[in-house]
Amino acid sequence: MPDLDLIGAEVLGPEGLHPGRLSLADGLVVEDAVGRPVDLRGYRVLPGIVDLHGDGFERHLAPRRGAMKQVAEGLIAAEAELSANGITTGVLAQFISWEGGLRGLEFGDKVLSAIRDTAPDLVTDLRAQLRFETHLLELYGDLPQRIADWGLTYVVFNDHLPHDRLAEGRRPPRLVGQALKAGRNPDAHFAQMLALHGRSGDVPAALDRLCGVLAGQGVTMGSHDDRHPETRDEWHRRGVHVAEFPETVDAAEAARARGDAVVLGAPNVVRGGSHNGNASALDLIAMGFCDALASDYHYPSPRRAALLLEGSGLLDLAGAWALVSSGPARVLGLADRGELSPGKRADLVILEARTGRVAATMSGGRFGYLSGAVADRFMG
Template structure:
C-alpha cells in the first residue's frame, strides 16, 4: 500500500460539493478531507469529484480467466483488477463472485478461494476491494458452508439470483448455448444437465433456505438484495424476505415495484453508455428517464462508470452533480458508508481529478493515497510532492 499524500491544499479546480459544482479548494491531511492553510497545488482546468463507489463488478473474472482454458492465479487477477479500477476512478469496489450450482469459477470451491485470496491481498490493495456474493437460490445444502465463509472473510453484501429456469430452457432448446455454458463450468453438456436436475430437485427447500439466510444476514448487518428480477412479482417475493436492493431488474414492472417500496434500483453503466442492454433487457436510460434507477454499477466494464455519468449529462438527462451522485454518493448511502461518497470535511479523502476539457481521469486518490496518476494534473501533483521533499531535506 502506498504512503499517504502529505498535507495539501488543492486549488483552482471546480469541486462537486453539497450537490453543486463550486470553485473552491480541497484540503487533505492524514487521509481525510480537512481544513486549514497548507502547501498548495494548482489544479486549474480540472474537476475534483468524489471517488467512484462500484457496488457490482465481475470484470475481475476476465483478469483471472481471459479465456475459459487460460486461468491465471487469483491473486494476480485481483492485482490487475485493482489497478484497472483505480485507473477509472474507482475507490471502493465490490467484486461480484457467484456461489452457484454451475460449478467451475462460479461454484462454492472457487468462491472460497476468491474470498481467501482477497483477504490476503486486501492489505496491499490500492482500491478498497470488497466482495459481493451472488447466491444462486437452489443451493440449500450449502447454506452453513456459505455463511461460514461469508463471516470468516467479512463479506458484507449478498444478492439472490435464480438462473435455473433460464438454464433449464437452454438445455431444452439451445444445444450450442448449453455446450458453451457447460464448457465455462468445466463440464460436459450431459454432466451439466445433471447438475440442473439436481438443483431443480431442491426447489421445495428454497423458500425456507432463503428465509434462514435473510435472518442470518440481518443478525450480522449484511446488506442483501436480488439480481435480475424478471417481473414485479419476483421483486416483491424477494422484498418480503428482506432483500431490499434491486440489482439489474430486467423489466420496467420489476423496477416499478422496487420504486413503489422505495427500494434502491441498480443498473449497469455499460447499459447506459451503449443505450441498451447487451442481454436484451430493459434500457437503463429508459429507467433513469422514468425515475426508476438510483445508482449505476460497472457490471462488466469499469471504464463505463464515469462514461455513463457523462452520457447522462450530454443527453440532458442529468446535471453532472446528479449523474455523478449515481456512482458515488448514492451507492455510499445504499451500503451505509457514512465515511465516503462526498467531499465533506472529515470524510475519507476519496476523489478523482478529471480534466475539465477532455474528461479524462488524471488522478485517483483513495483514503488519501495516490492510486492512479496521469496527464497534466498528475505532473502537477508529482512536482508539488518533489518540491515538498526537497524543502524537507
C-alpha cells in the same frame, strides 16, 4: 502523502461545480487550508466512484480460460484498472453457482479468501460481493459461517437456471460449451440442472431461513434480474432490500414503492439500452427508479455513464455523479465517502476538464493512479 491544498480546479459539490480549494489531511477532506498548494487549473475534482457491483476483474484472474494460480497478482492488476477509471471503492462480484469451474465453490473460496487477504495492502478499497445461486440448497447450512470467514457484508441472490426449458425436459442453448468450461460431461451437467430445477419447491422456505440468519449477521442483501413485482415483494419480505439490474419497469417500480434500492448497469446507459432487450436504464433513470449505477462488466462505464447523463440533459452533473458516488455509498451503508465534504474520506477523481478523462485517482488520500501532465503539478 503530505497534506495538500488543491486549488484552481472546479470542485463538485451537492450544488454542482464550483471553483474553490479542497484541502486534504490524514486521508480526509478538511475545512481549513493545511499544506502545500497544488494548482489544478484545467481540471475537475469529483468524489471517487463507488462501484458496488463489477465482475470485470474476472479477466485478470482467468486469462485465456485458465485460472491464475496466484490470485493476488490478478487482484493487483484489477486494482490498477479500477483506479485508472476513477473507482476508489470497488466491490468485486464473485459467483458461487451450479455452473462450476470458475463459478464453483472451490474457485469462489479461493477468490473471496484472496480478496479478504490482499485488499488491506492495496490503495483502492476493494471489497467482495457473493453472487449466490438460490438452488444450491446443500450449501445453505454452511453458508453463513463461510460468509463470515470471507469477511463479506454484501450478498446477492441469483437464479440463472433456464426453468422453462428444463420443465419441458429440453437442453438449454450453449449447454455443451458451459459443461466443458466447468470440466463436466454435458450429459452429467444437464442431469444436474434437471435435478436442481426439480427442487424448486424447496427453495422459498430455505431462502426465508437463510435470509433471516444473514440479516442477523448485518449482511446487506440483494436480488438480481427481477422481472416481476411479485418477486421483488417476496425478496423485500425476506429483508433483501437491493434490486440489482431489474429487467422490467414494473419490477423497478415495485422496488421503489417498497423503499428498496435500485442498482442499474452503467454499460446499459452507455449503450443506450440493454444488450438483451430488458428495460432501458435511461428510461428507468428518467422515471426516478435508480439509486446507483454499477460497472457490471466494464470498469470505464460508470464515469462515462455519469458524463453522458449530464451531456444529454437528463440530469445535472451533481445528480448524475451522485449515481456513481454518494448513491452507491448509501446502498452499501458507507457514510464516510461519496461526497467531498469535511470529515469524509479523501476519495476523489481528477478529470481533465476538456476531455473528461481520468488524470488521477486518490483513495483515502493516497494516489492509486496518477498520469500525464497532472503528475507534474503534484511533483513540482
